[in-house]
Amino acid sequence: MDKEIELLIKEETIRQNIGIELIASENYADKEVRQVCSSILTNKYAEGYPGHRYYGGCEVVDKIESIAIERACQLFGCKFANVQPHSGSQANAAAYRALLPEGGKILSLVLNDGGHLTHGSPVSFSSHFYSFVFYPLNKEGHLDYAEIRRIALEEKPNLIMAGYSAYPYEIDFKKFREIADEVGSFFLVDMAHIAGLVAGGAHMNPCPYADVVTSTTHKTLRGPRGGLILTNSEELIKRINSAIFPFYQGGPLEHIIAAKAVCFKEANTELFKKYAQDIINNTKACQEEFKRLGAIVSGTDNHLFLLNVLDTYGINGLDAQKKLETINVTTNKNMIPNDTLKPNKTSGLRIGFAATTTRGCTKEHAQEIAHLIHEFLSNQIDESKAKERVAKIIKDWKLIENI
Ligand code: DSN
Numbered sequence: 254m255d256k257e258i259e260l261l262i263k264e265e266t267i268r269q270n271i272g273i274e275l276i277a278s279e280n281y282a283d284k285e286v287r288q289v290c291s292s293i294l295t296n297k298y299a300e301g302y303p304g305h306r307y308y309g310g311c312e313v314v315d316k317i318e319s320i321a322i323e324r325a326c327q328l329f330g331c332k333f334a335n336v337q338p339h340s341g342s343q344a345n346a347a348a349y350r351a352l353l354p355e356g357g358k359i360l361s362l363v364l365n366d367g368g369h370l371t372h373g374s375p376v377s378f379s380s381h382f383y384s385f386v387f388y389p390l391n392k393e394g395h396l397d398y399a400e401i402r403r404i405a406l407e408e409k410p411n412l413i414m415a416g417y418s419a420y421p422y423e424i425d426f427k428k429f430r431e432i433a434d435e436v437g438s439f440f441l442v443d444m445a446h447i448a449g450l451v452a453g454g455a456h457m458n459p460c461p462y463a464d465v466v467t468s469t470t471h472k473t474l475r476g477p478r479g480g481l482i483l484t485n486s487e488e489l490i491k492r493i494n495s496a497i498f499p500f501y502q503g504g505p506l507e508h509i510i511a512a513k514a515v516c517f518k519e520a521n522t523e524l525f526k527k528y529a530q531d532i533i534n535n536t537k538a539c540q541e542e543f544k545r546l547g548a549i550v551s552g553t554d555n556h557l558f559l560l561n562v563l564d565t566y567g568i569n570g571l572d573a574q575k576k577l578e579t580i581n582v583t584t585n586k587n588m589i590p591n592d593t594l595k596p597n598k599t600s601g602l603r604i605g606f607a608a609t610t611t612r613g614c615t616k617e618h619a620q621e622i623a624h625l626i627h628e629f630l631s632n633q634i635d636e637s638k639a640k641e642r643v644a645k646i647i648k649d650w651k652l653i654e655n656i
Pocket residue numbers: 278341369418445
């Protein structure tokens with residue numbers, strides 16, 4: 254094997270094993286998913302869809318892609334799926350293309366309140382091809398459905414969006430559907446962050462309410478890195494399919510699609526239901542412990558919460574992220590509602606438990622993680638003491654290569 258790359262993979266394996274991974278969008282794919290990702294399926298070109306390809310020799314990948322579609326539909330209780338998006342961003346691009354004319358108006362969450370770049374950021378394709386208006390969170394950091402309805406009635410968007418990157422509470426998709434119906438808009442849910450919770454029955458399922466649901470497959474869903482689109486509309490799936498191929502993408506990644514099929518099967522089990530609930534229990538345990546210690550934190554109903562490091566420890570989000578990295582605790586800086594600092598500094602950290610729960614994190618570990626971070630960021634313990642505590646917490650966790 255290429256020694257340079259082999260050594261770097263070893264280095265990354267060590268980094269992942271010795272750390273506590275609290276980045277809310279990350280997870281550890283299991284052996285089967287990883288093996289399928291690196292299979293010979295990578296050799297095959299298969300532009301098109303099962304039964305309608307532009308290449309010969311697609312009879313096997315046709316079967317694989319059909320299984321992936323069937324399993325995705327079964328898992329989320331949906332009629333149609335496109336399993337080809339290379340990422341969540343590609344999935345969103347295709348969904349917009351299927352639902353809107355160029356320049357169409359989209360109502361989404363204020364980006365600093367937890368929206369994703371593809372939900373209208375000036376640096377993303379989204380704001381170049383579509384026109385965005387935004388709804389804010391209320392002062393307490395919650396969705397304000399009356400305010401969303403008011404803005405929607407005033408702006409009359411073609412599309413209303415829900416689903417976020419840093420929102421710690423349950424989303425009521427039924428309320429969004431009612432607003433969209435009143436206004437005559439399409440309703441799109443980007444469930445990338447919560448897809449595993451939805452699959453495990455631990456969050457309301459958007460599929461009965463949204464016209465289109467987009468997702469990634471590698472966050473709480475714990476599959477390979479990639480995207481997914483779901484809908485119950487026969488008309489929309491046709492438009493979605495042609496938006497993915499040939500409009501935005503070329504050859505599908507059949508090795509990744511096969512790994513998505515494995516992931517959908519794994520997520521449709523009692524074991525995965527328990528995993529989804531454990532993520533929520535661990536997140537809650539850590540958030541409550543921070544609160545008990547006097548830290549300023551958001552609430553949580555899902556896999557993440559926001560910690561206000563600026564007002565709690567007098568350190569901005571970027572510096573807190575860097576400081577925690579010195580003891581192998583990985584988090585990411587994040588804006589908090591009404592943040593006074595810019596996105597490159599921020600006042601907060603986003604903390605999530607999907608990855609640690611996969612490795613065997615318990616509620617007691619989650620509480621100890623709150624103590625560790627609290628004591629380290631408030632300088633009650635030094636780096637070497639903090640590293641000892643990290644090693645003790647992860648002592649019995651699974652090695653990532655054995656997951
Ligand atoms: N980059 C992801 C996240 O961290 O939330 C969203 O795609």
